[in-house]
Amino acid sequence: MIRFLQNLGKQTRIGFNKLGRGTFFLLQTLSGTLSVLPRPRLLLNQLYSVGVLSFLIITISGLFVGMVLGLQGYYTLSDFGAEESLGVMVAASLVRELGPVVSALLFAGRAGSALTAEIGLMKATEQLSGMEMMAVDPIKRIISPRFLAGLLSMPLLAALFSAVGVIGGQLVGSGLLGLDEGAYWSQMQAKIDFRDDIVNGVIKSVVFGFITSWIALFEGYDAVPTSEGVSRATTRTVVNSAFSILGLDFILTALMFGDH
Amino acid sequence: MDNSAPPLNSLVSVRHLSFSRGDKKIFDDISLDFERGKITAIMGPSGTGKTTLLKLIGGQLFPEHGSVTVDGQNVHLLRRSELYNLRKRIGMLFQSGALLTDMSVFDNVAFPLREHTRLSESMIRTLVLMKLQAVGLRGARQLMPNELSGGMARRIALARAIALDPMMILYDEPFTGQDPISMGALAHLIKALNNTLGLTSIIVSHDVHETSLIADHIYVISDGRVVGQGTPAAMQHSTSAWIQQFMTGAADGPVHFHYPAKDYIDDLLSSGKRY
Numbered sequence: 001m002i003r004f005l006q007n008l009g010k011q012t013r014i015g016f017n018k019l020g021r022g023t024f025f026l027l028q029t030l031s032g033t034l035s036v037l038p039r040p041r042l043l044l045n046q047l048y049s050v051g052v053l054s055f056l057i058i059t060i061s062g063l064f065v066g067m068v069l070g071l072q073g074y075y076t077l078s079d080f081g082a083e084e085s086l087g088v089m090v091a092a093s094l095v096r097e098l099g100p101v102v103s104a105l106l107f108a109g110r111a112g113s114a115l116t117a118e119i120g121l122m123k124a125t126e127q128l129s130g131m132e133m134m135a136v137d138p139i140k141r142i143i144s145p146r147f148l149a150g151l152l153s154m155p156l157l158a159a160l161f162s163a164v165g166v167i168g169g170q171l172v173g174s175g176l177l178g179l180d181e182g183a184y185w186s187q188m189q190a191k192i193d194f195r196d197d198i199v200n201g202v203i204k205s206v207v208f209g210f211i212t213s214w215i216a217l218f219e220g221y222d223a224v225p226t227s228e229g230v231s232r233a234t235t236r237t238v239v240n241s242a243f244s245i246l247g248l249d250f251i252l253t254a255l256m257f258g259d260h
Numbered sequence: 261m262d263n264s265a266p267p268l269n270s271l272v273s274v275r276h277l278s279f280s281r282g283d284k285k286i287f288d289d290i291s292l293d294f295e296r297g298k299i300t301a302i303m304g305p306s307g308t309g310k311t312t313l314l315k316l317i318g319g320q321l322f323p324e325h326g327s328v329t330v331d332g333q334n335v336h337l338l339r340r341s342e343l344y345n346l347r348k349r350i351g352m353l354f355q356s357g358a359l360l361t362d363m364s365v366f367d368n369v370a371f372p373l374r375e376h377t378r379l380s381e382s383m384i385r386t387l388v389l390m391k392l393q394a395v396g397l398r399g400a401r402q403l404m405p406n407e408l409s410g411g412m413a414r415r416i417a418l419a420r421a422i423a424l425d426p427m428m429i430l431y432d433e434p435f436t437g438q439d440p441i442s443m444g445a446l447a448h449l450i451k452a453l454n455n456t457l458g459l460t461s462i463i464v465s466h467d468v469h470e471t472s473l474i475a476d477h478i479y480v481i482s483d484g485r486v487v488g489q490g491t492p493a494a495m496q497h498s499t500s501a502w503i504q505q506f507m508t509g510a511a512d513g514p515v516h517f518h519y520p521a522k523d524y525i526d527d528l529l530s531s532g533k534r535y
Contacts, residue, residue: 127358127360127361130360130417131360132320132347133320134371134420135344135345135347135372135376137344
């Protein structure tokens with residue numbers, strides 16, 4: 001029993017310690033973002049490797065998720081004779097939930113793990129230390145541009161995911177199942193609200209982009225500088241990002257849509 | 261205890277430095293002086309914190325007690341911007357080279373120039389080619405770090421370390437894992453750069469032979485203390501058994517070959533236990 005309490009206390013202390021380091025790291029990163037502005041090249045390079053390289057996985061996944069929504073939605077809605085509402089159902093699920101959440105999960109797996117591995121390896125091979133000794137702040141030079149890139153990419157990728165998904169739903173709905181194409185689009189246009197649905201979805205994806213980039217970069221920066229340490233950190237990035245995304249999604253959904 | 265002021269000609273002086281990692285005491289009240297224009301070597305067995313000493317001198321780690329003064333400035337009392345200004349005048353060669361893996365050799369050497377100066381690209385090109393020429397790798401400028409051998413990577417890193425014309429270079433195990441030819445080339449380079457550029461060099465190493473050839477002064481550190489110091493020649497003829505063992509590389513001596521264990525015969529006969 002004493003042992004258990006001891007362990008619990010130790011783990012809690014380690015947890016808070018890490019949270020403290022993480023917060024300090026975040027503050028440094030945020031204050032470093034200002035120095036990225038005069039050097040857009042650094043940001044552009046990272047937008048490419050964080051954002052553009054995630055295009056393919058986001059597009060293909062979005063298409064399939066949209067198509068599945070089209071199929072499932074059609075069968076459920078047709079029980080009530082409401083097939084015409086398929087467009088609304090697909091678009092609302094994507095824009096409010098699946099777009100931000102699934103694309104953030106994919107982003108954590110694709111870009112987040114890559115960021116952690118990259119930073120961790122830079123630490124393990126003394127590149128970060130080397131930069132410090134060359135009087136170059138690695139936070140400003142390496143971390144902040146990547147953080148900004150993640151923050152900017154995530155809402156755009158989520159929007160892409162939702163857009164492709166809506167097309168996927170339409171392909172299945174009117175292409176495969178013979179639903180009227182006009183009904184699909186016009187119902188969607190009438191029922192999807194800009195403020196309630198789209199803006200809320202964008203807010204979610206900004207939050208997820210923030211948290212995922214933070215976790216990925218911090219895990220890399222805080223990794224034990226060995227091959228084993230880096231691989232563990234990469235795993236932690238994906239697991240912790242997934243937890244944070246899903247947990248925050250519940251909180252945000254409750255705040256945004258709870259009073260309807 | 262010597263509370264004496266550092267000798268007038270010392271660029272770096274370490275005074276009563278103590279540093280621990282966890283429960284392990286890495287340095288216990290050591291004082292060292294590094295003379296201007298000279299090559300000073302810190303030697304000792306692996307795991308004695310030689311690299312830690314370089315990080316303390318560079319201000320990347322903080323000591324528990326004592327001070328490190330570089331060119332009259334106490335490294336650990338400097339503000340961040342002052343520390344960064346000091347670091348611009350210090351080059352450091354890491355054991356792995358620490359080249360930035362996403363940049364070519366040319367861009368790596370140009371990196372400190374681009375970060376810290378507003379020189380034109382044509383001027384930077386001239387400077388980079390001069391530094392690469394000094395380490396004999398001007399022809400390798402378009403290669404990426406993963407295409408370099410270990411010895412080449414270290415020479416490129418050396419070219420980068422001298423890019424800003426520093427007053428001092430810190431070498432972290434420059435000879436480890438090198439074949440005899442590149443070892444010889446590096447030793448020659450370190451000596452030549454030190455003399456022609458008027459640098460001060462601090463070498464951390466456990467390669468007795470190569471280091472003895474180029475060092476002006478040697479400190480031998482073990483268990484957090486200085487166990488011997490002097491010129492290479494003096495060290496070779498040291499009366500201390502420990503230093504003799506270290507300098508000649510004998511397998512047994514004051515440092516035992518065997519890790520502490522219980523009696524061999526007893527250990528073999530006590531069956532039934534896994535360990």
